[in-house]
Amino acid sequence: MSEISEARAEQVFNLFLPSYNSHNSKNFLYSQRQLGFPPNGVDIDFYFSNQKDGELKIQHTRVVGNADKEYKEDRIINDLIAEIRSVLEKKGVKVSISISFNCRIPNNQKDLFVGYLCRFVESKFHKGQLSSFNFFYDDDWCYFSKIAPYLLHFDVREADSLRIGFSTSFGGSYGVIDPRTALLNAYERKLGKISSDSDKVQAQNIVLLLDCERSFLDDSGQKLKEDQAFSKSPFAQVWVISTAKPEEGAWRLDG
Numbered sequence: 614m615s616e617i618s619e620a621r622a623e624q625v626f627n628l629f630l631p632s633y634n635s636h637n638s639k640n641f642l643y644s645q646r647q648l649g650f651p652p653n654g655v656d657i658d659f660y661f662s663n664q665k666d667g668e669l670k671i672q673h674t675r676v677v678g679n680a681d682k683e684y685k686e687d688r689i690i691n692d693l694i695a696e697i698r699s700v701l702e703k704k705g706v707k708v709s710i711s712i713s714f715n716c717r718i719p720n721n722q723k724d725l726f727v728g729y730l731c732r733f734v735e736s737k738f739h740k741g742q743l744s745s746f747n748f749f750y751d752d753d754w755c756y757f758s759k760i761a762p763y764l765l766h767f768d769v770r771e772a773d774s775l776r777i778g779f780s781t782s783f784g785g786s787y788g789v790i791d792p793r794t795a796l797l798n799a800y801e802r803k804l805g806k807i808s809s810d811s812d813k814v815q816a817q818n819i820v821l822l823l824d825c826e827r828s829f830l831d832d833s834g835q836k837l838k839e840d841q842a843f844s845k846s847p848f849a850q851v852w853v854i855s856t857a858k859p860e861e862g863a864w865r866l867d868g
Contacts, residue, residue, distance in 0.1 A: 617673070628854045628859055630643060632862055633852065640665065645663050670818060671820050673824060690781055696723075696727045704735055708734060708772050709771070709772035710778070711768040713765040713780045714765065716763055718763050738769075817847065822853075823853040824856065844867060846867045852864065
């Protein structure tokens with residue numbers, strides 16, 4: 614469940630609702646927010662209803678905190694992710710990667726880390742072994758053993774496009790390299806909670822709202838609406854807002 618103050622919730626929805634209403638020919642108002650959720654126990658954070666437009670069910674998630682500070686503190690990690698993305702994209706590897714670092718990687722180990730991680734992921738991708746790893750009994754352990762000391766968590770899953778989400782335990786916050794990576798990171802966390810058929814059915818009636826505290830309209834952000842990562846979303850709709858720059862309004866990412 615998302616936990617934000619009443620003041621911030623009002624700020625978020627005063628940005629989001631006008632765009633959502635215009636796109637969907639609705640007229641929901643923040644004053645129509647219902648504090649009691651629907652009786653069927655759907656996992657949502659905000660619920661709006663009125664007699665004419667029906668219901669609006671929202672899952673809300675924060676994308677990143679102080680992005681500029683995190684970028685400076687985690688520069689080495691950001692550079693690593695950028696290199697990993699570049700290598701795997703050139704090799705045509707399409708997977709969803711989730712990495713949690715437990716310590717910083719020395720500069721003199723950076724190239725080795727990138728090389729071993731990419732070899733491991735590429736090998737698993739071509740073998741079709743992404744759903745479960747058996748590190749100790751296959752040839753790929755020689756790659757993973759070189760990077761394991763730096764990792765708290767590592768997960769690779771099938772995906773339609775390359776996605777990389779990461780966190781750092783030593784920094785205590787998610788690092789970002791661009792708006793797309795930050796948004797995909799938050800989006801992937803939500804997708805990870807949808808596992809059962811009933812979850813998928815419920816998601817079809819829920820709007821996912823990604824709440825940014827930074828601008829997302831840079832060179833990469835301009836292409837977010839065309840990003841295939843959001844095109845097959847299980848949610849009814851996926852939106853992003855920027856409270857750092859309210860003039861950017863709200864964008865629908867999945868269509």
